[in-house]
Amino acid sequence: MPVVCAHLTEVTFLPEPSTRECGECIAAGDTWVHLRMCLECGNVGCCDSSKNRHATRHYQGTGHPTIRGVEPGERWVWCFIDEKAIEV
Ligand SMILES: [Zn+2]
Ligand SMILES: [Zn+2]
Ligand SMILES: [Zn+2]
Structure with missing residues (x-):
């Protein structure tokens, strides 16, 4: 995996999300468009x-x-x- 930036040099693979839902939206009764996962804590x-x-x-x-x-x-x-994105 190419290095994105100083914050991502230790990421060697992309972990899979533990859920396919936005828990905060569900708690609020809202809907969402797409999901993103935090690479530090998995949120x-x-x-x-x-x-x-x-x-x-x-x-x-x-x-x-x-x-x-x-x-x-x-x-x-x-x-x-x-503010940088990269395909991995
Ligand atoms: Zn960064
Ligand atoms: Zn949400
Ligand atoms: Zn996080």
Whole structure:
């Protein structure tokens, strides 16, 4: 896997998400568009096209800067700090 940035040099593989749901949206009775997963703690949240943008809010709340797309076939990661995405 190519190095994306300083925050992703230790990622050697893409872990699979433990869930295919945004738990925070379900708790609020909302829906989402796409799911993203935090590469630091595995938290699954919804994308910026979703009403609640839980993946971005997770980063803002925790400082965990890297996520991956977890829709079927998605093989990319994104760093919020560097605002940089790469296919892996
Ligand atoms: Zn970075
Ligand atoms: Zn959500
Ligand atoms: Zn996290």
